[in-house]
Amino acid sequence: MTATDHGGGRLLAISDLHSGYADNRALIERMAPESDEDWLLVAGDVAETVSDIRRCLKTLTGRFRKVVWAPGNHELWTHPSDTVTLRGVDRYAHLVEVCRELGVTTPEDPYPIWQGPDGPVAVAPLFLLYDYSFLPEGCATKDEGLAYAHGTGVVCNDESLLHPDPYPSREAWCRARVAETERRLSALPDDLPMVLVNHYPLHRHPTEVLWYPEFAMWCGTRLTADWHRRFRAAAVVYGHLHIPRTTYHEGVRFEEVSVGYPREWQKRQGPPGTLRRIL
Ligand SMILES: [Fe+2]
Ligand SMILES: [Fe+2]
Numbered sequence: 001m002t003a004t005d006h007g008g009g010r011l012l013a014i015s016d017l018h019s020g021y022a023d024n025r026a027l028i029e030r031m032a033p034e035s036d037e038d039w040l041l042v043a044g045d046v047a048e049t050v051s052d053i054r055r056c057l058k059t060l061t062g063r064f065r066k067v068v069w070a071p072g073n074h075e076l077w078t079h080p081s082d083t084v085t086l087r088g089v090d091r092y093a094h095l096v097e098v099c100r101e102l103g104v105t106t107p108e109d110p111y112p113i114w115q116g117p118d119g120p121v122a123v124a125p126l127f128l129l130y131d132y133s134f135l136p137e138g139c140a141t142k143d144e145g146l147a148y149a150h151g152t153g154v155v156c157n158d159e160s161l162l163h164p165d166p167y168p169s170r171e172a173w174c175r176a177r178v179a180e181t182e183r184r185l186s187a188l189p190d191d192l193p194m195v196l197v198n199h200y201p202l203h204r205h206p207t208e209v210l211w212y213p214e215f216a217m218w219c220g221t222r223l224t225a226d227w228h229r230r231f232r233a234a235a236v237v238y239g240h241l242h243i244p245r246t247t248y249h250e251g252v253r254f255e256e257v258s259v260g261y262p263r264e265w266q267k268r269q270g271p272p273g274t275l276r277r278i279l
Pocket of ligand 1: 016018045072240241242260
């Protein structure tokens with residue numbers, strides 16, 4: 001945590017920029033702060049290739065006082081179109097280095113303090129992954145859940161592109177990330193409110209509206225089900241579902257801030273790519 005970072009503007013958020021799409025890049029070109037002091041929270045799925053991720057984040061750092069990034073599954077893919085062939089933890093570490101070159105705050109950095117009208121708020125970008133614990137109804141294990149998903153044909157591309165190396169599995173990587181993040185969050189002053197930024201919802205409830213409920217297996221972990229209360233969340237910011245909306249759970253605001261793919265946002269009401277005001 002650093003006490004030297006002062007905001008004073010708005011805390012804005014977006015996710016799932018999927019900047020490999022030209023139509024999405026056109027939206028990103030129009031994304032701008034309302035004041036010189038505004039911060040932008042980017043909750044993952046910027047792009048698949050390191051060069052696209054770098055280009056997009058560089059554009060945003062040129063406009064906002066501070067850019068805070070949490071990785072999505074797409075950044076972690078080792079995609080055949082990328083010249084960077086790193087896998088798993090090595091790929092994530094490389095992305096953190098790219099962010100540091102650009103001045104973007106990552107989950108590996110001290111949590112910056114945003115100065116709001118009601119006092120300081122810690123902004124925590126999180127990298128927690130998922131562990132297949134949001135199982136489809138009637139399934140008791142990951143194997144049963146995956147068998148069901150293969151039966152319906154709704155299987156996340158992570159299964160072939162998101163490698164957990166050197167961990168034996170994505171769920172093992174998830175558990176390690178959750179334990180380390182829990183340790184860091186627990187060390188913060190217990191009267192400091194937080195904005196938690198993660199690619200996945202910290203609680204399962206937002207996945208209940210998924211068109212294909214089995215996709216929830218790739219959408220988070222039950223290990224964080226009480227984090228919104230435990231870590232004093234003023235808001236939980238997430239994406240990944242491509243269902244932008246605001247919900248409340250146990251009095252805490254959950255903000256799904258995704259842009260999504262052109263074929264998705266072109267069908268929605270309202271202007272696409274609008275930054276969500278969090279505080
Ligand atoms: Fe996405
Ligand atoms: Fe995603």
